[in-house]
Amino acid sequence: MSTETTNKDILRGGQFLVKETKCEDVFTLEDLNEEQKMMRESTKEFVDRELWAHWERFEKKDYAYTEECMKKAGDLGLLSVAVPEAYGGMGMGFVSTMLVCDYISGATGSFSTAFGAHTGIGTLPITLYGTEEQKQKYVPRLATGEWFGAYCLTEPGAGSDANSGKTKAVLSDDGKYYSITGQKMWISNAGFCNLFIVFARIEDDKNITGFIVENDPENGISLGDEEKKLGIHSSSTRQVFFSETKVPVENMLSERGNGFKIAMNALNVGRIKLAAACLEAQRRVINEATKYANERIQFKTPIINFGAIKAKIADMATNAYVDEAACYRAAKNIEDRIAIREASGNSHQEAELKGVEEYAIECSILKVAVSEHVQHTTDEGIQIFGGMGFSADTPMESAWRDARISRIYEGTNEINRMLSVGMLVKKAMKGHVDLLGPATAVGEELMGIPSFETPDYSELLSEEKDLLGRLKKVFLMVAGSAVQKFGPDLEKHQMLLMAASDILIQVYMAESAILRTEKNAKRFGEEAQATQIAMTKLYLYRAVDIIQQKAKEGIVSFAEGDEQRMMLMGIKRFTKYTNQPNVVKLRTQIADKVAADNGYTFD
Structure with missing residues (x-):
């Protein structure tokens, strides 16, 4: 643990409300070290070359190109930033993982969703809850992009009420495997993943249980058609059907009945990462809108000179600046809390779980605020472009459509609003x-x-x-x-x-x-x-x-x-x-x- 960490007064989650924070104790983007700056630049280069230059392909439902870009991201090591070195990853800190998630997500929501689903809820449950054998077997493949992961929680009757799922897991007579039967929906990466994290109920257990399930069509796994969606057109999103799919008992993730806890902790990480994924999207929309406003002449003057346009640009930039401040502040708090727990003897798994859980309130706050800001920014981007903004020939309308999902997944903003206050009251109690x-x-x-x-x-x-x-x-x-x-x-x-x-x-x-x-x-x-x-x-x-x-x-x-x-x-x-x-x-x-x-x- 660094001297910097031990010298800071690190507040617990939610304490910002009742205790003063010194400015010297917060982390900002201006504090990035040289390694992090290089990582940011290499990520931006990848995005400019592979994603932004081909944004039209993502609008034409080119799922194969999304998969191709994911493999390229794996070759560059961008899928392995959060994975411990012992399992083929870079083992970098939480701030660095936020940084990559931030800058890789600006060009298209399709790739951002694929990246987030794989590196977050597709991989993290195994690194945080898996046995040593499970981690050695699966995580290195996921870290390199040899394999891709997906997360099967949502069902037709189980959305926000995640623990109400009907998918069943039945133990075989010889006790060697579970047969999983059920239907999952809105599964990102389903069309090209090799592995599912599946949640099912054993007998009449109160809570669901997590399983690692390899994607084998000959083992009772079938897929629905690609969903027709408002946005994220090239994010593979399909229903997944399990029909007596055999899963070895050793592929149970964590303990029986621990699935709901796994799901909730995965969502905590997902919420702050989702906020990060909305940052570069805002910056790029601001950049495109500003360039257009500087070049678009009306009434013999660039429209950037009109007060009505200036108000929009100012509000968009302000939201992005504030969102950066809040996201990286929370990310460093989590990183420091993880370091403190590791120094006190916790395993990396336990330290990361508890470190993120500590700031679950802040994760929910960020998810709501930043997802709503990116929606506002993309909407104003269209408005600044005027009629051209409404055209599919410019990236404004696709940015607006892609942004809309961010207020829904990782828990709707309504759920997260209530969670933030509810968790604060529970912490107080x-x-x-x-x-x-x-x-x-x-x-x-x-x-x-x-x-x-x-x-x-x-x-x-x-x-x-x-x-x-x-x-x-x-x-x-x-x-x-x-x-x-x-x-x-x-x-x-x-x-x-x-x-x-x-x-x-x-x-x-x-x-x-x-x-x-x-x-x-x-x-x-x-x-x-x-x-x-x-x-x-x-x-x-x-x-x-x-x-x-x-x-x-x-x-x-x-x-x-x-x-x-x-x-x-x-x-x-x-x-x-x-x-x-x-x-x-x-x-x-x-x-x-x-x-x-x-x-x-x-x-």
């Missing part, structure tokens, strides 16, 4: 995050007389940091009162949970931006970070608007009379600016920088 103390303090503050002194905001982003602290109080006020009122029944109040989660999401994303900008302004100078400062202020301004709306929506749903009036006054008190930012000026500053650079250059 276990004593891992002290919500009760700070929530009580906020209640007492509401009853007291507010200070009318004008704070000293002379330091960079000092007002923004003060405001952020008060936005955290808004969440504590709403969530604390809701927990007190509903107790264990809070999970039944989904619309309230959704409102609370939006506050939580905005707090984490805004804080990540502030910390990234503050850290870089200290080491590179405020002048060099002028646009980043503007983006940080713009995002916080927008976050305040969202938090005001969602807090009010939540409060009026459960509070009445004096309690309601006091809490509504609390919203005004906690979200009040001393120096209201000039949003038009901020957006103009950001857009002018992006226009001058002819694209996004903040990574």
Whole structure:
């Protein structure tokens, strides 16, 4: 474990809400080492050469080309970054795995889905839960791209309720194998995979069990036709049917009944990786939209000079910058937590499992925020292109269609919103995050007389940091009162949970931006970070608007009379600016920088 890791104050998952994070303790893209920078460049070169230059092929359902590109990625070692060296991989840290997932995913959602399904949920369950024999047998093949993996969880009647699957596994009379029978759907990579991670129920077990199943058509495995989809056209997505498929008992993954746990932990990793996979997609859309706006002449001037276009470019760039800040902050937290656990004696498997699980709240937050930002960015990309954006001859419309799936898989955004708050409350009940103390303090503050002194905001982003602290109080006020009122029944109040989660999401994303900008302004100078400062202020301004709306929506749903009036006054008190930012000026500053650079250059 590095000295850097031991010297940092690493918060536990969810503690960002109640504890202050120093900017020096967060990781940003500007902290990449030389090896990581080289990896980023080689990944971008592969994408430009093999994927971006041929994006039309992916729109024509060229599944064979997707498979071909996956093999090429395997030859370059890009499929093995997260695989331990003992099993033929590079054994690199979590940040490096995020980095490759980020930059390999920008050209087409078809390849991004194939890559994510293989390296994540197709391979990780074996590296994290497999026996030594299973890992030695399967992982090296998956790491090189000799074999490809797929993940069979979803069924016609089991989607978000993953543990309700009907697929059965029956032990043979001689106890040597299980016969698996059932139907799985929406299986990415099904058309060319060699191996399935399959979840089935043994007898009447409460929980499902995981199995490693080799793809052999002569063993009772058949496939449906390729699904006709809105986007990700060249991602092979098919139903998989198992009819008394024989699976050796030694191919059970982990223990009997442990499948639901495997599935949930695989989804935690998948959620933060999905967020990473939406970053480069945003950058490339911004780049294409900016180039077009610089070149498109209307009314004798490039359309980039119009305020309506500048507002779009500024918001798109701001979202991308903030998303980078939050994704790499969380990735390094996970990497550091893994290192701490390994240093304390955990195996790599256990350390990685617990390291990711620790930040499951942040993983859900990122999945929601970044997937919605990439959808907004691609939509605005079409708008900037105008009629050309609606044409299949430009990559804007395909980017928009590909982005749409990101709000659905790895758990819908609705599920993840409720999960983020639910997991936070559970952590509080276990004593891992002290919500009760700070929530009580906020209640007492509401009853007291507010200070009318004008704070000293002379330091960079000092007002923004003060405001952020008060936005955290808004969440504590709403969530604390809701927990007190509903107790264990809070999970039944989904619309309230959704409102609370939006506050939580905005707090984490805004804080990540502030910390990234503050850290870089200290080491590179405020002048060099002028646009980043503007983006940080713009995002916080927008976050305040969202938090005001969602807090009010939540409060009026459960509070009445004096309690309601006091809490509504609390919203005004906690979200009040001393120096209201000039949003038009901020957006103009950001857009002018992006226009001058002819694209996004903040990574």
